[in-house]
Amino acid sequence: MAVTELDVDAVRARFSALRAPTAFFDGPGGTQCPDSVIDAIAAYLRESNANLGGPFGASRRSDALVAQARLSASSFLRCDPEETVFGANMTTLNFALTRTVGRTLRAGDEIVVTRLDHDGNVSPWLELAHDLDLTVRFADIGGDTTLDLDDLEAQLSDRTRVVAFPLASNAVGTTVDGRRVAELAHAAGAIAWADAVHYAPHGPIDVAALGVDVLLCSPYKFFGPHLGLAYVRAGLAGTWRTYKVRPAHHRFETGTLPHELLAGFVAAVDYVDSIGWDAIRAHERTLGERFLASLPSSCTLYGLQTMDGRVPTFAFTVAGVPPRRVAERLGLLEIAVWDGNYYAVEVMSRLGLGDEGAVRAGFVHYNTVAEVDRLVHALEAM
Numbered sequence: 476m477a478v479t480e481l482d483v484d485a486v487r488a489r490f491s492a493l494r495a496p497t498a499f500f501d502g503p504g505g506t507q508c509p510d511s512v513i514d515a516i517a518a519y520l521r522e523s524n525a526n527l528g529g530p531f532g533a534s535r536r537s538d539a540l541v542a543q544a545r546l547s548a549s550s551f552l553r554c555d556p557e558e559t560v561f562g563a564n565m566t567t568l569n570f571a572l573t574r575t576v577g578r579t580l581r582a583g584d585e586i587v588v589t590r591l592d593h594d595g596n597v598s599p600w601l602e603l604a605h606d607l608d609l610t611v612r613f614a615d616i617g618g619d620t621t622l623d624l625d626d627l628e629a630q631l632s633d634r635t636r637v638v639a640f641p642l643a644s645n646a647v648g649t650t651v652d653g654r655r656v657a658e659l660a661h662a663a664g665a666i667a668w669a670d671a672v673h674y675a676p677h678g679p680i681d682v683a684a685l686g687v688d689v690l691l692c693s694p695y696k697f698f699g700p701h702l703g704l705a706y707v708r709a710g711l712a713g714t715w716r717t718y719k720v721r722p723a724h725h726r727f728e729t730g731t732l733p734h735e736l737l738a739g740f741v742a743a744v745d746y747v748d749s750i751g752w753d754a755i756r757a758h759e760r761t762l763g764e765r766f767l768a769s770l771p772s773s774c775t776l777y778g779l780q781t782m783d784g785r786v787p788t789f790a791f792t793v794a795g796v797p798p799r800r801v802a803e804r805l806g807l808l809e810i811a812v813w814d815g816n817y818y819a820v821e822v823m824s825r826l827g828l829g830d831e832g833a834v835r836a837g838f839v840h841y842n843t844v845a846e847v848d849r850l851v852h853a854l855e856a857m
């Protein structure tokens with residue numbers, strides 16, 4: 476067997492949740508957890524539940540766990556452990572981090588966001604702009620939903636302080652050349668602020684190679700528990716005055732962390748490492764190509780029509796059937812998909828899908844070709 480070939484049966488055997496008859500194509504809203512993640516959460520609560528810094532076993536084990544969680548986060552994002560920040564979810568972390576950088580901004584400063592972004596990387600800036608009298612500019616996308624880098628460049632000025640952008644769209648799956656956007660941001664003297672939430676289950680992240688200054692993701696989208704994770708480049712974080720209680724050691728974290736979820740996070744990173752990105756990417760490509768090749772003509776797919784430049788997240792409509800109805804009918808057949816705009820407000824409105832949105836099927840590596848075929852046959856039958 477080639478190194479990159481995924482044994483999907485062996486993968487699925489590691490997830491109790493995947494014994495259910497459901498085809499889980501709802502990964503963009505949150506993935507299933509392998510049993511190792513569930514066990515790690517339970518084991519922490521059984522054996523090590525305590526606050527930090529105490530002179531007794533459970534507390535010492537909790538100290539060690541938090542240190543390990545930072546190491547796991549640093550290996551997942553390729554940064555220093557001290558550059559990692561845990562929080563409730565991406566959106567909460569982003570509101571906190573944007574408030575912090577807001578302390579360095581002045582009225583008239585400009586923020587560039589993109590029409591490919593989830594609102595979790597847009598509204599925090601709109602709210603900050605409201606409070607501080609900043610200007611938010613939108614970099615446009617083309618009709619094929621790729622980010623228009625020329626338009627992004629045209630939005631930059633000597634007042635631009637931050638360029639916020641996604642690595643992949645949670646609506647249409649389109650990926651972004653994060654390295655190029657970071658270069659453009661830096662050339663304008665701005666901070667590069669990446670939303671990696673949707674990209675994280677599909678490929679490796681290397682914040683240094685990307686050259687971004689801030690990056691956010693959510694472990695519950697990559698086989699871990701409900702948690703948020705951010706990277707803030709040390710050189711930048713040191714220049715910010717953060718909101719924290721005086722004795723706290725960590726610059727951005729404001730209280731006791733959900734230790735049991737950190738235990739699950741460590742297990743999730745170990746899980747991804749045990750599979751490997753090459754195998755994950757090759758299998759996801761097979762699933763995506765199968766779907767693209769067999770999508771019935773009654774369906775309209777939005778965004779890129781091949782697997783190049785995208786992850787296998789597909790937004791489509793079915794002629795004559797409202798997206799909610801399609802999702803409900805698929806739900807009755809134990810096929811889990813989403814409908815609506817999934818908070819990707821700008822891209823959906825740009826595609827003329829503002830009201831009802833579209834159906835979204837998102838594949839991850841634990842899905843099978845047989846599940847994709849089930850979805851296609853169900854769509855054919857509509």
Ligand SMILES: Cc1ncc(COP(=O)(O)O)c(C=O)c1O
Nearest residue numbers: 564565566593595645672673693
């Ligand atoms: C691309 C993207 N950004 C941000 C978010 C918000 O993440 P969270 O639920 O962790 O706040 C999501 C959630 O779906 C997302 O897909």
